[in-house]
Structure formats: structure tokens, C-alpha cells
Amino acid sequence: MNHKEPFKKYFQKNYDLYLLLLPGLAFVFIFNILPMYGILLAFKDYDMFAGSSPLSAIGASDWVGFKYFIRVMAREEFRAAFGNTMIISLYKIVFLFPLPILFAILLNEVKSTRFQKSLQLVVYMPHFLSWAVVAGIFVSLLSTTGVVNSALAAMGLDKVKFLMDSNVFRKVIIFSDGWKEIGWSSIIYFAAIAGLDQECYEAALVDGASRFQKIWYITIPGLMPTIVLMLILRVGGIMDAGFSQIFAMYNPTVYDVADIIGTYIYRTSLGKLDFSTGTAVGLFNSVIALMLVLGSNAFAKKATGKSIW
């Protein structure tokens, strides 16, 4: 960007913008950036008591380079977990990402605002139940003596071991995640729709546009910036394929398809006091996430002209 003005002049005119930025930057500096020093833990044999305080102990601990990274990633189970993480995250994005958008659009088409509001209220409720509770519900529903299997049996079909069959388990994970989060995820799209300029709709009505044309030519393009942003942010979360969910719902018989990085690390570091491995894996996840975010942002810019920055 070519700057026609010297910075000093720009600053004088707009110093209040920088003033506005100050609290946020200061906060982030203190609470997010300062602790980043701790990423060094991933490369050290951290002994908390090595210094006079846990902080100085970081500096005093031995430097071990990539030892912890290699140790974790050399294991075959880790690679399997990594694969599962990517697959499950991808499935979730492909199948679940569009749903809240569709829901918001469909609900928007209902004329009665009372119906809209009531349904919104209901649909976002499961988000508030913890996975520990929700898992219990699904276990009851999907067990071999549960409601779903009884219904299948009544229809003359074979019973399905939903939670113990490697071919089915992932689908259960995706379905239950969708169920729990669709309402909640749609809130931002409602907000975006609410912010759309109504004049366009009025003009379209005058021009005789159909319902679907309005959705296709006004609503969706209007939602595009939000959709792109949400997608990029979602991609940034790809390395967590849903730890709380999977931890609450998985069992040894489906480890091969459901064990993700988070759960694998949890199991293998049980009882061990190992800050370094945890930090190393976290760093690994963050680096991949960063690459994906930068990549998808660049792609979005090329494809739609919109991006995060």
C-alpha cells in the first residue's frame, strides 16, 4: 500500500484509532504474549524446581531440542491418531459446516417471528449440556437394548452396534456433534442476516424475484463474508476434532477409528507429570493450524475476494 502521507501526519489525524487499540493490545500482550515464553518447555526437560521459581526454572532446565516431539510422533498410535484427527475434522467440516447456514436461511423464511424466536430458543439448548451428559444420553439411545435398535428390530432389520462398530462410530460422532451444535452455530448467521440491508430485498420484490432467487442473489452473497470468516476460523480448529466429545463417547473397541491426538495424549500421559510432551504436541497442533489458516485465507482471497485481512 502506497502511503501518500508521512506517518507522523497520519498519526496526528488518527491517533485516537491507536488509542482505541491500546487496551486490547496491552491485554493481549500481558495475558497472551508474555506467557509464550513457556513454549520453550517443549524443547526442555522441564523441572519446575530447578530454579527459585517455576519461571526461572524454565531457563534453568536442560535443553533437549526435539526429543519430546520425536518421542511422541515416532509412535505408530500417534500417527493413527493424527490420521483420525484429520479425517474426523474434515468430515465434520464437510457435513456439519453448511447445516447452520441452511438452518438460518430456512428459519428466516418463516414469516412468524414468534415461531422463529421460539425455535431458536429450543435448538440452541443442547449446546449447554456437557458432553459427559450428552454421551450418557446417546449411550442409552444407541445401546443394543436401546430405543433405536428396538425400532430397527421391530422393522425386521439387523441391530447395529452403533458405539462399538468401527464402521459406524464415526458417523455417530458426526451426527451427535451436529445435533448438539447446529443451533448454537447458527446464531452468528442469524446476526448476519439481521444486518443485511433490507432495501435490496424490497427492490427485488418489486422486480418480481422468487423466494429462491432472493436467497440465491441477496441472502447468500450477503452472508459470504461471514461464511468465509467462519470457515477460515473453523479450519483453524482442525487439530481438535472434538476432544470432550470423543473422550466422553469412545471406548477401546473403536480406538482404531476414533482415537484422536487429544485422547491419545491424554491416555499415555496419565499419571505422568510431563509438561514438555503436552507443550510439544500443542505446538505441533498450533503450527499446523496456522499453516491451514494462512492457506485458506489466501485461497479465500483468490476465490471470493474476501479474507480475514
Place this chain on the structure above:
Amino acid sequence: MKKKKISVFMIINFTILITLGLVTLLPVLHVFSKALSGEGPVIAGKVIFWPVQFQLGTVLYVLSQPEFKNSFGVSVFVTIVGTLIAMLLTVTTAYPLSKPTLRGRKPILYIFVFVMLFSAGMVPNYILYRSLNLTNTIWALVFSGAFSVYNMFLVKNFFEALPETIEEAARIDGASNMTILFRIVLPMSMPVLATVCLFYGVSYWNNYFSGVLYITKASLKPLQQYLYDLIKNALSTVDAEGVVDIDTAMNLTGEAVRSATILVSTVPILILYPFLQRYFVKGITVGSVKG
């Protein structure tokens, strides 16, 4: 003719939406029904969508627990104060960054993206709070979570989508950036502000880990940690060696009590949304730009 078309679509739409509504409502009803049922039927799995052996006793018992009341109070304070601070920080940061002409915008944005994706983990955060003397204070619960880059991006994104003409008009009239932000941009941004306010509120309310990391005083235990201890406690009474702490095992909370605690902890935050719903009103921008 047109009416018929609308009808078919409306019927399908309606059906889909109602189904979705039921499918999401029923499991929640299930949990709430257990909270209002007798312990026996709950254990036996007889409670499905409606209370069996209806009793308010369990809920009243939960409400009367001093530890519950205390944790509830802690979470209410933290949520309200935290959300206020968070909204202030978020809005003041999003606005300048929504101006494409801001000098230094790109590097600053990169910093924020980095912060969003990289976290140093338990130990460094603990060290920081300890150095600031914040451990075992309620402020530890308030500050951890007082700024979410994710939410800031949502707000910035919304600001960017606002028509520029209004701002330009105001600038011509001599308004400063601050005035424009607080007097013009914010009132037009109610939907996203309501959304982000909701996100922060829920995030604070549901926060469990800050209590684990920064607090050892029982009087400062946030609600979610209280709830978690109650539920997890009941789900696993066996440690890795297969040996039980018998007194804990004997005093396990019953299922009905657990469900009642869930109900009482969830209802307040559920109530928040209807209050914010009125801000999701279309057409705030109508009529503000003419000519």
C-alpha cells in the same frame, strides 16, 4: 398460483424445522425430567421425557446447598463483569482494525492470529497469574477469557460490512473516530454485539478450567467446576489401581441430584438468549442512508 408455490415450500420447511426442534428439545427434556423425578425411577431408566414420581424436592435440595449458592454467585459475578470488560476490549480493538487504511494493520492482525492459534499451556499461564498475585482471587477468573480474538474477528468483520456512506457523512460533519464508533457504528451493529455478548457470557459461564488452574479456595470455585466434581465424582469411583476411596464412594451424589444440579446451572444462561433476541432485529440499517 404464487400462493400454492409458497405453500409447498412452507410445508416442507416447516416440517424440517419442527423436526429439528423436537430432536434437540427432547434430550434436554430428558435431563430436566430426571431432575424432577424420584431417585428410583431415574436409576431404573424409567424417566424418558416426563418426570416419574414428580418431586421438586431434589431441585430445592440442590438450591439450598451452600456450596452451590456460593459457586453460583461466583459465576454470576465473573460472567457479568467479565463480559463487560470483554465487550469493551473487543469493540475498541475491532473498530480500528476494520479500517483498511489503518497503518500497521497487517502486522497487528498477524499478531492476533498468532495469539489465537498459539497457547503456551498450563504452566506459563499459572506463572503469569502468580506473578501478578492474581491466584486465588476472583480476578483470575475474570481475566482469563476477557478477550477472544475469535470474537474480535467476528465484530471486525461485521464493522467492515457496514456501508461506508454513513461514516463518511459523519466525518464530513467533523466527527472524530471515537464519536463515530460509539454514536454511529455501535448502534448499527446490535446483532453482532448481541451475538458476541452471548458468546462471552456463555464462555464465562461454562468455564471450568480457570478454576482448576488458579483457585484453591472453595469459596471461589466456579459453578462449572462444582458441577464437574459432582458428576465426574459419580461416574468414576475407581482409580487406576482399582481401589476405591470408600467414603467418597459411599457419599456419591444420586443421579436425580446430578440432573437437578445440571438443570439449575443451565437455566440461567438459557434465559440470557431471549433477552438478547430483540437485537437480532432486521432493518436497523434501513433508512439511515438516503441519497
Place this chain on the structure above:
Amino acid sequence: MKIKKYLCALLAISTIFSLSACSGNSSGSSSSGTSSADVSSEDPFLTGEKPELNVLTYYTTFDMSSQPSVAVSEELTGYKVNWFNLPQEQATEKLLLEVAGGTSYDLLVRLGLDQITQLESKGGLLELSSYLDKYGDNIMKAVPDINWTATTGTDGKVFGIPIGTYDTPNSKDNLYGIIKYGLAYRSDVLADLGIDVPETLDDFYNALVAYKNKTGKAGFTTSSGAFYSQILSAFGMGDSGWYDIDGVYTPRIKVPAMVDYLAFMQKLYKEGLYDEDMPVNTGSTFKEKFSNATAFCAPLAFFDIPSMIEAVKTSNPDCEMAFGTPLAPDDSTNGVLYVSQGCGAIAAIPKTAKNPEHAIIWFNKLSETDTFKAIYIGEENVTYEIKDNKYYPIFPAFNDFQNSDKFPGVACDGVVDMWQARARKTDEMAIAYDDMNSRIDNYDVEFFYTSFASSLEANMEYSAALATMMNDALITAIVDGSDAQAAINNIIAKWDAEGGKEMEAEMQTWYDANKSMFVQ
């Protein structure tokens, strides 16, 4: 104008920041704490002013400070205590952070042996011998010699006080009360099938087969898990993870009988006698199946009765619960009960403590038998009574003692009988408990001391992850029904590769060094 408004907000935020930074209380700053510099011959710690003590303990779902026992304790010891709790998750990490970070606690109480040992290995604990010599007479009297081995380092440094368990006898003279877990049966099904409560493995198997033939359902249900001592007893094993086989201290996965156990469980599963959903069952689901008459047998404890009986009656108001004790191999052989001996919880003093002497004096007082009793179960004929040498609680007075077990000191003589007052909370519980324990003579009882080894290096590093691995692998083997010997061999291979070999070497050394102290 707007700038003013904005600056006010900025000022407000920065004020909040600075206020919290300056005035925020770091936990554990104890207040008065004075041992006056008076040179009288009296010990100032014993006679002087008593400071407030900051005590850290493990997680509780209730607030320690608001328990009725606090008042009793304060009155009897003269000390006011500020209680702090570790969280349920990541407790050891938090413990280390707090101590390394300089937070001052005067006493750490009821923490795990592995936690205390971790702290000790980092140099975070004080040597206790000198304090115990001066102020710890009750403690020294009450702690059995073998317990001290857990908290004494190889250099002789005593870094912790083993509190002991309150509910387990440590001599074989009085074994009454050791049976707490058994197999619960629905009485209506037993009556229907015309059988008595199964006592041997074959009885058990036949009962399940009869049920399956009659109803087509799986009679035995459990939550997700592989090791059930109620059935292991028929194979000569139990809760213990280690067994002496000709002098070799063997992990349970390598005990030959384990293959037979696995084969038996696989048989139950394959023949549809064992709940298909076992791997996904939670603590609630298997109880559901038992109560709604899908299954009729489940492993439960005597204290599950009050809640379960209500649930069971929803399916059949006439049904009662019959309790079987752990299974015997056959009619002529006794089953085995393995009873865990432990040093239980540990008390220790971190280096950052401000009042170590007072902490020991306080804890010593709590370990004195009369004080202990008053805090733990109260007063005879007021809060509890003794009938036929058995302790029973008196309600409503005993309600105040629901959480009193977190407050006394080292386990004193007769604590096991006292504990039984808590066990006999309701009539049904008391009846079931006493009924189960009337059959003690049918068993061979073995004590195992492995919890003392939990602070050894390889143990701390590997035992939790290995336990999970074995549990998971066995569950998978039960479900897929593959050849039992092959499955066990696979698990053994994993065991060896993931730290098991180190553990075996360590445990053997420990066992050889200490077995002379074990009650045989």
C-alpha cells in the same frame, strides 16, 4: 468530549488492573503467627499464641470450612484452619505449581503417596523427624512400622506421615467387615429360576444359562471394565495387581490363571450371558439394566443398596436384592479375598510452610484417640451406639458426621469398628453389610501392600498408563473372543515394551526387601 468519555473507560480498566495486581491476595499468607522471643523454659510453640494454619487437601465436592467437624476440631485443638483444595483433574501438576511458586501452606493433608513423593523428589518437603520427636507422640504411637517405609527416603529422611485407611483392618485378628463388594442378584429372578444365591463359579454360570434359556436375555451386566474381583476370586486372584508365584513377584497379566479368567469372561460374552454393551456401559447404564429387569446380576457394593432398592422396586415392587459374596472356584475350595493394605493418605509439610511446628502440634492432637473419636464419630449414646460390639449411628445427630472422615488425624486403634458406624447408615445397608461379612470364614484372606510401592520411580512413570492399556486390551479381547492365550500374549508383549519390565524389576526388589514386614 468523547475523548473524555473514552479516557474514563480506559482509566477504569487500568484501575481494575492495578487494583487487582496490588491488592490481590496470594493464597496462603498466614496472618498472626508469632512465637514470641521469650526465653522461658516453656516451649513457645506449645504455650504461645496459636496462628491460623493454611492446610491444603485433595478435592472435595463440599466446602471444608463449612463442615460441622470444623467447630469440633477447633474446640479440641485450639487452632483455626484455612482450608484449600486441589482440583479433581491435574491435581499433581497444580500441587507442584503451588509449592514451586512459593504459595505457603503449613500442611498438605490426605494427598496421594505418589504426589507427595513427586514433591519430595524435587526437594519440596521438610524433614519431619525433629518435629515428630518433639511434638508428634500420638502420631508415632499410631503409625504402624511398615507404614513408615512408604514415607521414609533411602537416606532415612522422613518426608511424610502416613495417615492410614480408616476402613481396613491391618491385622488378621479381626477381619470382620472386609467384604464390601459383592454380586447383587434380583430375588425375583432367583425365585423364578428356583436357585439360591450362587457361591461357586459353576453355580454362577449355570444361573446365567438358566436365565438365558428362560428369557433369552443376558443376565450379567457391568459397567465398562475388565477386572472384577468378585469373579477373580474364583481364579485365585483379586484386587491386587501383583502376586507372589514361587517368590517371583508377578504382575497379574502374567499370572497363568489370568488366561483362564479371560477365557471364562469371553465364554460369558460369546454365549450371550454377559451384557453385549459392556464396553460402552457407564456407571448408570448397567444399574438401569439391573433395575429394569433386563439383567439380574451385577457387581455392586453394600452401600449401593438404598438407591438401588428403590430403583429395583419400580420394575417389581416385590423384588428384593440378594447379595452374593465373591465366587469360589468350586464347592471344596475357598475363594480368595485380597485386601489392600495401604498407608492411605499422606500428610506432609512443604518447604514454604510458615508454621511447621504448629502444623505438627495440630495434627498430633488430631491423632490422639479421644480427639480422633470425637471428631470422627462423636459421643457414645449421643451420636452413635454400640450393640453386640457393633457400632451403629444415631440419627439425626450423626448427619453432622457425613464428611467427618476428612478431619481426624492418623488412624488410631479401633478405627475400623468406628468406620462401621458410618457404613451402617441405613438398616438395609447394615443388614447387607453384616450378612456379607458373616461369610468371611469361607475365604482365604490375603493382604497386599502394593500401594506402598506407588511412589517408586517406575511405578510413578508407568503404572497408570499400563493399567489403562491392560484394561482396554482385555475389554477388546472379551468382545472379539479371540484365543485367550494369544490375546494375553499380545498384552504381555505390550506390557514389556511400555515400561512393564522396569516395573517388574522394581517391584521384585521392593518385595524382597519388605516382605518380612507383611502380615502373611
